[in-house]
Amino acid sequence: MSFSPDALTELSAAISARAGIAKNAVAAVRLGEDRHLTGMIWQADVVVVSEQSLPRKDEFELVVPGGSTLTAKLAGRDASTNIAILKTAGSMTAPSFAAAEAQMGTLALAFGADGEGSASARLGIVNFVGGEWHSRRGGLIDRRIVLDIELASREEGGPVFDAAGGCLGMSTFGPRGQVIVIPHATLARVVPQLIREGHVARGWLGVALHAVAVPDALRESADQNSGMMVMSVVENGPAAQAGIVAGDIILSVDGIAAQRFRKLARYFGSDSIGRRADVRLIRGGAVVTVQTTIAERQAA
Numbered sequence: 001m002s003f004s005p006d007a008l009t010e011l012s013a014a015i016s017a018r019a020g021i022a023k024n025a026v027a028a029v030r031l032g033e034d035r036h037l038t039g040m041i042w043q044a045d046v047v048v049v050s051e052q053s054l055p056r057k058d059e060f061e062l063v064v065p066g067g068s069t070l071t072a073k074l075a076g077r078d079a080s081t082n083i084a085i086l087k088t089a090g091s092m093t094a095p096s097f098a099a100a101e102a103q104m105g106t107l108a109l110a111f112g113a114d115g116e117g118s119a120s121a122r123l124g125i126v127n128f129v130g131g132e133w134h135s136r137r138g139g140l141i142d143r144r145i146v147l148d149i150e151l152a153s154r155e156e157g158g159p160v161f162d163a164a165g166g167c168l169g170m171s172t173f174g175p176r177g178q179v180i181v182i183p184h185a186t187l188a189r190v191v192p193q194l195i196r197e198g199h200v201a202r203g204w205l206g207v208a209l210h211a212v213a214v215p216d217a218l219r220e221s222a223d224q225n226s227g228m229m230v231m232s233v234v235e236n237g238p239a240a241q242a243g244i245v246a247g248d249i250i251l252s253v254d255g256i257a258a259q260r261f262r263k264l265a266r267y268f269g270s271d272s273i274g275r276r277a278d279v280r281l282i283r284g285g286a287v288v289t290v291q292t293t294i295a296e297r298q299a300a
């Protein structure tokens with residue numbers, strides 16, 4: 001396959017035009033001398049950033065398009081979807097972007113803040129697109145989008161666009177250094193909750209768990225080969241109130257097998273709060289069932 005010089009010139013000009021618009025959507029979040037993280041300008045006073053890379057403090061300095069600085073305060077964070085928001089004291093010009101659906105094999109443009117009021121750009125392709133998935137912390141991500149692209153650490157958290165200029169979402173680093181996208185649909189669902197509440201409510205048992213094998217002698221009665229051992233119990237939490245103690249092996253919660261943490265974590269969405277749950281577990285060589293009421297997860 002060959003391309004005419006005009007086609008390549010047109011492609012280059014189109015990418016440059018996209019970059020010219022996108023640079024107005026990024027802000028640099030200063031982390032220290034010569035260090036910054038990229039934020040995505042979501043609305044006139046809200047910047048979205050990658051929660052996993054944002055230090056745990058309450059106030060930050062932003063370098064916004066054009067090079068001026070603004071003070072911003074942490075307004076909410078949700079580790080389960082890797083989304084945090086900063087609210088600015090002053091107003092910014094917030095670009096309006098249409099949401100786009102990721103398509104495998106199409107071009108992707110990822111932008112980061114350069115720390116001085118402008119932007120950096122990366123070009124790659126959408127390597128993989130899958131259905132909705134849950135993070136290890138139980139957060140629902142609307143699509144699994146993996147990019148064949150490299151990002152510097154300072155560029156994480158910037159917007160990602162398709163070739164037509166539609167917004168795919170926010171870039172972040174996934175397992176094994178993969179660059180993945182938190183989809184626009186996830187941002188549109190979570191950011192308003194963070195603006196209102198400062199967090200996303202999730203259910204909680206109040207235990208620390210570790211995957212273990214079910215003892216051979218109990219596998220038949222347990223009807224499964226593995227479970228989650230309770231390593232510690234939060235005082236006065238739902239598990240403690242149900243009499244669950246360290247050393248118990250949880251087999252299931254309301255019939256959901258506790259064999260894979262992510263599968264179990266899906267159960268503890270905001271709609272689980274206040275729900276009565278049957279917890280089937282192994283204790284003292286026997287399989288027993290206790291009841292508890294799921295509470296809202298305590299703030300970290």
